[in-house]
Amino acid sequence: MAALYGGRHRWKRINCLHIFSRKLTGKYDYDLLVIGGGSGGLACSKEAAQLGQKVAVLDYVEPSAKGTKWGLGGTCVNVGCIPKKLMHQAALLGTAVKDAKKYGWQIPDTISHDWPTMAEAIQNHVKSLNWGHRVQLQDKKVKYMNLKGSLVDEHTVRGLSKAGKETVLTAKNIVIATGGRPKYPTNIPGAAEHGITSDDIFWLKKSPGKTLVVGASYVALECAGFLKGIGLDTTVMVRSIALRGFDQQMASLVTDYMEAHGTRFAWKSVPNRVDKLSSGALQVTWTDTQTGSEHKDTFDSVLWAVGRAPETKALGLDKLGVQLNKETGKIVVGPDESTSVPNIYAFGDIGEGRPELTPTAIKAGKLLAHRLAGQSTELMNYDNVPTTVFTPLEYSCVGLSEEEAEKRHGKDGIEIYHAFYKPLEFTVAERDASQCYIKVVCEQGGNGKILGLHFTGPNAGEVAQGFAMGFQCGATYSHLIQTVGIHPTCAEEVVKVHITKRSGLDATVTGC
């Protein structure tokens, strides 16, 4: 305690001196100070340095409730996109090995997966990325400090090291890119004590075993997808609907595929408590809200994937009057990423209303760096952001869902072209393609401006990326059907869609 108070007094003294000298000289330590070295913060700081700005970035990882910690690079690199996509790949390889037998590969009847081998390889790759980020910052002359940042005033940040050492830094502009962390439910006994989150799953040294995944959005379905894919008994507990905000027909195809391939779903169910039995197993009690009946089962792991909370606690935003959205706790930002306090900007997952995606954080960070360096006035365009859900059957989309298009344009104001197709690679492998589907939502009349494009199938992200550019250019249905396909691919099925949903005709693609 004494050391803490001593530290605070020392800090106050240093801080006053710092602010005083700054007011006398009008100079700052840095042109730009970024708090948060994740997807957005790193992109913004490196871009600003390239433009000749003097830049520092502070990154600090608070260990998860289970004690998991990681290095520089933020959520995507350490506990998000990268380890997730690699575990998804591990699962896809399992399916490919099964397919391979039909293609003539001699493979033993029973194959098994070894978690430690996968985890170690992925964790080593992530560690190499941590190192790569440090080297890049050094090369680009960005000063990196492993400090937890908090705001003192609109030009001053206090950094706190793990050992409790304080550093005060000043900058002309301050950018907050501190992202978010997974939430635990607050009212479920045993939830935090016995459960893990996406901050832990990728860093486990041994297999999570039979797993209950609570939640039904991106994180839940993607994690459940790869867990089942590598052979683990996996259940998803859904309290309302899957993939809220996405086209619900597409969401059903995603979960139908998962169910057909062995993932269990506890639909319309909410957990009540988690108890650790003397055997070490976790007993979960839940209620089926449709029937009111109570159920119990035991699991080796319970993974909470019930959403993320913005990481604002340590920042001291209230003292400066930085406006937050009361409901979400995120920072209220303008189109130029400005906050309610001059010289303080925020973007990425911490920004209210921003998509929680890495490419948007990176792009917004780079554009902000250009504007702060006085090199451009270009704003980030958050419209038409494409995305992929990396479930066992991948789902990509850009633009409006059918429901949203109908809401905005009316049922008669839209035309939907659709197709159920069979990927060529599924044929020899004798795989069921019932959920491989394409839906193109267009404006009714004229050239049929495309309002939304949806695709489930192999490599969905690779298929959708190019179409997203067409979408950005204002593509119409006429453009789509004038486009020549690349044969034989799944993507070519998109440029061939011609059956309207309204017609009620069979939308199954037959022949080439």
Ligand code: FAD
């Ligand atoms: P982050 O990347 O979260 O970085 C914030 C950094 O700031 C962190 O390192 C944090 O420790 C640090 N920090 C916090 N507070 C302080 C402080 N006071 N001082 C100093 N440092 C601090 N997006 C995709 O586009 N594709 C995907 O496939 C995808 N998969 C995902 C899978 C999972 C499981 C999860 C959880 C997310 C996924 N995302 C994906 C989302 C993506 O990871 C985020 O949108 C992205 O990382 C946001 O970047 P950011 O810069 O806003 O924040």
Ligand code: NAP
């Ligand atoms: P999310 O989209 O906020 O979804 C939270 C899920 O948990 C919802 O299904 C919600 O159900 C459920 N839930 C919330 N509280 C619950 C409770 N107490 N009990 C049971 N269920 C509960 O969160 P997320 O999946 O963590 O994703 C966060 C963001 O990360 C996403 O928006 C996305 O942008 C990003 N991300 C992207 C990717 C990608 O690009 N592939 C992958 C992962 C994450 P209700 O619908 O009933 O509220």
